[in-house]
Amino acid sequence: MKRSKATDKTNHYLAMRRLILSAMIGLPLALLISVLSISYYFFTYSIESGTTSSMVRIVEDHRHMIDTFLQERKADLVFVLRSYTFKDLSDPQRLEHVFEHLQEKSNTFVDLGIFNEAGVHVAYHGPYRLEGKIYKDTKWFKEVMKSGYYTSDIFLGFRRVPHFIIAIAKEEQGRRWVIRATIDTYLFSNLVEGVRIGKTGEAYLLNAQGVFQTERRSGGHLLEKDPETLQFPARGGGIRTFVQKDARGEKYLYATTWLREKNWLLVVRQERSDAFKTLSTATYLVLLVSLLGGAAIISLAFFLTGRIVGRMKQADMEKRSLSEQLIRASRLAELGEMAGGFAHEINNPLQIIRSEQALIETILSDLKNAGELKESKDLAELEESMDQIRLQIDRCAKITQSILQFGRQSESSLEEIDLRAYIPQVTAMISKKASVHGIKLVYEISNDIPRVNGDPGQLQQVLINLLNNAMDAVLSRHGTEGGEITIGAFGRGAEKVVIWVKDNGIGISAENLKNIFRPFFTTKPVGKGTGLGLSVCYGIIENMGGTIEVESEKGVGTTFTITLPAEG
Secondary structure: OOHHHHHHHHHHHHHHHHHHHHHHHHHHHHHHHHHHHHHHHHHHHHHHHHHHHHHHHHHHHHHHOOOOOHHHHHHHHHHHHHHOOHHHOOOOOHHHHHHHHHHHOOOOOEEEEEOOOOOOEEEEEEEOOOOOOEEEOOOHHHHHHOOOOEOOOOOOOOOOOOOOEEEEEEEOEEEEEEEEEEEEEHHHHHOOOOOOOOOOOEEEEEEEOEEEOOOOOOOOOOOOOOOOOOOOOOOOOOEEEEEEEEEOOOOEEEEEEEEEOOOOEEEEEEEEHOOOHHHHHHHHHHHHHHHHHHHHHHHHHHHHHHHHHHHHHHHHHHHHOOOHHOOOOOHHHHHHHHHHHHHHHHHHHHHHHHHHHHHHHHHHHHHHHOOOOOHHHHHHHHHHHHHHHHHHHHHHHHEOOOOOOOOOOOOOOOEEHHHHHHHHHHHHHHHHHHHOOEEEEEEEOOOOOEEEOOOOHHHHHHHHHHHHHHHHHHHHHOOOOOOEEEEEEEEEEEOOEEEEEEEEOOOOOOOHHHHOOOOOOOOOOOOOOOOOOHHHHHHHHHHHOEEEEEEOOOOOOEEEEEEEEEEO
């Protein structure tokens, strides 16, 4: 029989060990994975957004450079038209002089030609024999005669060499004539291809039919059709970015836009793996942190579980030795034991949370010291959140002490409290919650209020409990609009200090008002309240030598009034 009981007890402790281990490993691991997943998501989003924005800026600058180049070449020819007549430029020597002057400004000019209104090449300076040829039926000549200015696509022409031209027409003595310059295609291609982004970045031009107007480093020659089927952006639609596979199946990050000076599409692209290579590093880092964090959590869980189970065994032994005394205990002693059990069960997860918080702070510190985390606004906010977690852990520990006061007296840490500074500090803890729910906080604190002598942590617990209850009541009546909570304080003579919390919430019925400070009594739905909050507050204020009273009207609001002795 004894052996059977011992076996049952051993099995009980084994089951408890498994249960505690599951809780201590499962929850922290889930939190760690959640934090790392969220951080990785936002880091990925940040890197992708930054890379895309950088490429957009490069495309904007490159487009501006190409447009400026075409504008300058056009301006060069306009200057020649304004400076010379048709007769002047029909002179081969004068035309040669003008061409040399143009080449001093830009060596991209290949030749220069003058055409009469019949399309006859009346004068030419350049490496080809084109003088006397007739161009009246060519596309470029018809366009320039029609609109006065024309920049062609890349074409072969009479010379059978890929090139493009800039032509401008001028009206002179009732007749139109044309000046035309050929631009060095390969120098222009070098200008366009000058973009350098990572190892695989490249830039090239396509016309409206998807034909290469410049060379592409990864494969693509002049006048060839682009093997990739790109979705052209709308005219005037700005810069379009997207990820698409090329003909070989490689994923590229694209940025495309139309030139302003010519109906050409500027395409800048980079292999996706090259563009987002930082993400690979981040992935390895997340995996490393996950492994290290998981190992630390599991090790700590086994260590703490062993200590907890050991203490449970010791507590069971003590419980057996005191069983007769516990049976004879009064209802108050039973309530105290219950409160002690609550405090004990709450302190266990508090210690786990405290340990995990310290672990996270250590990891963050190590990452900062290793240079893997740079100072940033997000990092500062994360550190601030860790400080807030530590503060709330300490607050929870003090709350469990207050619960114990219902069963037995405990020593308080008494201090002088200046309510003018103290109350705003306390309400700051719930001001964000109030703001989110559209609740207005109003302060009515007298300037000449005396100090009080009490435990700041316990008084904070009282005020926070009253403010949270007030917010619940306000939300039940008004939702997120029209709610208001007033917290005030004043001195009643030189001996008393009055603090009140007033809301315009749903109110408390007269029947419930009688039991409001009774332990375990609550008007909230199941799962929403324990019925200990106001009873704990009552005990705290009573131990400080004060009183707490409540006035309420259903559908109007509630006012809690605390009266405390003044210091001195």
